[in-house]
Amino acid sequence: MLNLPRWQTIGIIVVTVLAAIFALPNLLPAGVLDQLPAWYAQSRINLGLDLRGGAHFLLEADLRGLTNERLTNLSDAVRAELRKDQIAFKDITVEGDRTLAVALRDDGQRNKALDAIRAVDRSLVLSGSGAVIQLSYADQELTRRKKDVIDQSIEILRRRVDETGTLEPTIVRQGDDRILLQVPGIKDTTDLKRKINQTAKLTFHLVNEEVAPSGQSFPAMLPPSTMLVPTREGMQALRAATPKAWAEIQAANPKLSLDQICRRFQPQCLPVFKRVVVGGEDLDDAKATFEQQTNRPIISFTFNAAGGRAFCAATRANIGKRLAIMLDNEVISAPVVQSAICGGSGIITGSFTTQQTQEQALMLRSGALPATLSIIEERTVGADLGADAVRSGMIAAVVGTLLVSVFIFAAYGPTFGGFANLAMLVNLLLVLAGMSLLGASLTLPGIAGLVLTVGMSVDSNVLIYERVREERANGRSPFSALATGYERALSAVIDANLTALIAGVLLFGFGSGPIRGFATSLSLGLLTHLFTATIFTRMLLSVWLRWRRPKELPLSGGNMLWKPLRIVPAQARIGTVHRNQHPLAAGGGLHRPEFRHRFQGRHRHSGARQGGCCAPRYAPQHPGGPGRRRSLVAGVRRPCHRLDPRAAPGRQRTMRCQRGPGTQAARRQWLDREARCSRHRRCRVHGARCARCHRVE
């Protein structure tokens, strides 16, 4: 049963050696690694962020705000188009978060209006009846757009976070509207957060000087082409003066419009035309420099050809007027246009520090984020904390492995314990190799998973050995006991591993971040364990059997120097289930009076022995309560200490009554009853010490 074909043995050895080779770079010290070829030295397990130190952010793009903005723009376009075609309408309103409703004055003009709207955007879905037309974007159009927005954001984030290309950030899409950003090894996240939080949307608008020339009180109704925008200084002053107001603006959901902010909190605001003269997308480059006369930090920028032309035309037509430079919904400055600027470049002045100009220039270079990103999850771990975690994790892993192997040696001796420990080590190597090959990263919970794997990977050996012990005790030859024990234990081993694997895989599926690391190492460990338990151990056992041809298995000790550590004495029997037990109640033992004898190997009374079918059961079920039971149990004196359960060859079985209290007659009576009651029905009692029974199956 145990024998393996030669090719399988060779296969196992090859797999093991390969595993050792792949796992090795993880275990070697740095000095040795330097001398190895790079491709080999680098195939190491990546350390997760929690071990390496670094920042982990989960970002969410504000797609709703984006759709809203888009609908507002659409309503402007539709309004203009309808006016151009002289179609009278009462109102254009945004309904919900994806529909625009146009109410016409005369439903006779409906067809004309529909044509006009189609002229604006062909992809719109039009519905409604009579004088009302509802416009919405098609579903796939919206999904495509969302996808574009996220892809674009990822690209821009990459440029912003890692302009120098040395940080190796991980930036990936997660779900529909989320981005996972991981930057290993970063210590200060303040800069990083600023880079994430800012959309860096740069636009140039003309200031509408007619609305409020004095600059302070604005009329309640602005012309539809104009909007109010707070200035940066105004917002900073507001934040310094009334932090509560600032907090309210940040917390508002849905976000307050610029107009609302201006009217409610009254920071310094400017009325500007909604029409964008030039946008940040036309920027070619942006640099942080200093103004020559004053040495103030400024940002200089260059337009691309189209942007340069548009800027030139706009400045030429508006000499003497103010041009507002708007960045992220705030007016940074609004200088008066002195002359036409046609060189394709310009500068932004404002109250900047050097650091701010550098950062701002980077943002402008990398482009505007198409949607606002907010941090919805953040984890930062300092590098030294990570190093601490690695150290303590490694100590735990080493100590755990040592404890387990000492335990196994104590329980199963040098030979079999050695096999189990060898299998465990091979398992560990396989897991490490597997993680290296898969490129999985090792997190702190992952180390916990490894330690657990160590603890669980000797389990199958335990199952096999215990079964072998049992088979040997039942009188099988060493060879047959090993083969049968192995075979019979195997189904339980596989079942046990597969159930645990189910948990591991589901954990991987549902978990995130560090949990995934745990699930990875645990599941990998269980998988490789299936290999070591079913094939590797088998190979060891078969090779050993052929080599040694043992007369006795070194499992039960006895004639050896080493005495096995047994947690449960061979003869121990404990009551576990009884008849009237509710399924939700724990069965049996702890409250039963004879419990203290249970682990002492021999016991004076037991409700269940050898599956003893009619052994006395009166004590546990006596209604008189525990006190009465105790006295009853104490009253029962077994004349025999032990019925030797050793089976005689064939279907016969001898039961031997060893010395005990009571008369010979009592012993004989007991033996007789035990013999009758046990599975071995046909018994003849020989004298007072022995009964020979035939097994009835």
Added chain:
Amino acid sequence: MSRLGLTILERQLPRGTAQSAKIDMTPDQRAEWCQQVAIKLIEDAIGDKYELRSTESVGPKIGEELMHGGILAALATMAAIVLYVWFRYEWQFGVGALIAMLHDVISTLGIFVIFQLDFNLTALAAALTIAGYSINDKVVIFDRVRENMRRYKKVGLVELLNLSINEALARTLMTASTVFVAVLALVLFAGPALYSFSIAMLWGVVVGTYSSIWIACAGLVYMKLRPEQLRHEKVEKAEKANA
């Protein structure tokens, strides 16, 4: 910090050094932006005197999702395990396994309540691992019960279960001990980040062993499992009838 009305619950990390402390926020301050502000404020306030070794903020939305995901994962794991046991054995065993598993997981949750440990994602992972691990022991015993049922057809169920559990007892305790020893190393050496995970696992191992011996099989008596109900027996009978 008081400007924002931040409430700070300061307490020692378990087994942490005396220099480390933890700051928690009250529920109404857990909006994403507020967390960011709080982190900033804390950095400004104590950043030059202390070193912030790690910060962690999970927004309410994500928190809720993680919670949902976790509960879903727990339910799915248990369902999958029960189905597996059912598929491999009988439905009675599946129910027995479920009862024992619920016992283990619920009492693990109880440990968190009693010792006021942080119930974080890792702890949830521990609960799930316990569900997966504790079933190992049960499967070993179930395997033995099935085997004995085929062998001793006349023996009553209660005696049979007792016999099976006793025969597998050494195995159950040995396997539990190896895992216990390994997890003990985690509790003692793996540091504060894994503390609640390891404690949960340690307890789970103990409770899982307990329930293997005293709980998993008890349900079988109640469900009146009979040898004839074993799939193997059914097949044999059908074959006999056909012959």
